Amino acid sequence: MKEKNSHITGIILSGGLSIRMGTDKALLKIGDKTIIERTRNLMLNIFENVLLSTNDFESYRFLGLPMVEDIYKNHGPLSGIHAALVASATDKNFFLSCDLPLMEEEMIRYIIGYKSLRQISIPSANERMQHLCGIYRKLLVSVIENILSNSIHWKKENGKSAASVKKLISKVGAEIIETRSLPFYKKDIFFNMNSPDDFEIIKQKNLE
Numbered sequence: 001m002k003e004k005n006s007h008i009t010g011i012i013l014s015g016g017l018s019i020r021m022g023t024d025k026a027l028l029k030i031g032d033k034t035i036i037e038r039t040r041n042l043m044l045n046i047f048e049n050v051l052l053s054t055n056d057f058e059s060y061r062f063l064g065l066p067m068v069e070d071i072y073k074n075h076g077p078l079s080g081i082h083a084a085l086v087a088s089a090t091d092k093n094f095f096l097s098c099d100l101p102l103m104e105e106e107m108i109r110y111i112i113g114y115k116s117l118r119q120i121s122i123p124s125a126n127e128r129m130q131h132l133c134g135i136y137r138k139l140l141v142s143v144i145e146n147i148l149s150n151s152i153h154w155k156k157e158n159g160k161s162a163a164s165v166k167k168l169i170s171k172v173g174a175e176i177i178e179t180r181s182l183p184f185y186k187k188d189i190f191f192n193m194n195s196p197d198d199f200e201i202i203k204q205k206n207l208e
Contacts, residue, residue, distance in 0.1 A: 002045075002105075008092040008112055010047030011084045012039050012065075013077060013132055014054045026098040027059065028199055035193070039098045040065060046108055047094070051087060053080035072148040075163040081136055082144040090138070097132035099193045101202055106184045111135065116175035120168070123177045125190045131165040133190065134177075143172060 014026045014036060026036035033041075040063050043050045052065040060067060068087040070079040077097070085093060094112050096103060107123070111134060114121055122134030151163035179185050193202055 002109070004048045005046060005112060006048040007090060008047060008094050008135070009084075009088045009090045010043040010050040011081075011088070011093055011095045012036070012043060012050065012052045012098055013080045013084075013095055014052060014056075014060065014098040024056075024059065025193060025199070030101070030203060035101050036060065036063065036098050038101060039096065039103075042103065042105060042108070043096065045105055046112075049089070051084055053084045072145075072152070072163075075148055075151055076165075077132055078144060078148065078163045078165050078168060081165065081168075082141065082148060085136060085138050085141050085144070088138055093136050093138065095132060095134060095136055100130075100133055100190060101193055102186070102188050102191045102205065103133065104184070104186075104189060107179065107182075107189055110179075110182065110184075111177060114175070114177050118175040119172050120174035121177060122169075122174055123179045123190070125179050125185075126187075128190075129169075129174070129176060130190050131169070134174075140168070140172065144168060147171070 027034050030038065040050065050065055052060055052063060052067045054060050054067055055069045057067050068083050070083050071086065072079045072082060081095060094108065111121065111123055119137040119140050120134065123130045147167055148163050193199060
């Protein structure tokens with residue numbers, strides 16, 4: 001068994017509304033385990049400390065993980081990233097959204113071992129940046145708070161949040177880690193499960 005990382009906190013994001021799925025996708029089962037249990041087990045194989053970012057403590061208490069809720073409510077994944085960074089005790093933090101159920105340990109270990117001086121390091125696959133699978137440093141807290149604070153006023157006037165992870169990246173930049181040429185890369189490793197059809201595809205993968 002490979003050594004667990006104690007210098008980086010592993011953080012699972014499970015704050016989505018699952019609108020397209022129609023039910024909490026993290027609690028859907030593949031075999032005898034829910035999606036979120038599989039994600040927890042994966043992260044605990046890699047990180048000494050794992051946090052769960054969620055606003056629904058009751059539904060996820062069975063995981064036995066420390067949980068943190070959004071400080072700035074209703075501003076999407078950026079709220080979850082912010083709250084988890086505030087709660088984290090480490091400079092580097094690896095975030096993984098629970099709707100990437102085909103993610104594998106080797107890919108995560110490659111991302112967290114990638115050398116970069118930037119505050120954000122995220123992988124790219126199929127010409128798309130994977131914002132919710134990567135390293136975010138604790139120093140970002142003040143930058144994110146500025147974005148979220150400004151977005152509160154925008155939301156009051158326009159009815160929706162202007163805060164986003166993309167806006168954060170446009171402000172501070174990011175190390176983009178190309179993954180397609182890696183020997184362990186698989187075309188569906190970043191498959192995003194959002195709809196019932198997506199879930200059917202996942203179920204056919206015969207995950208252990």
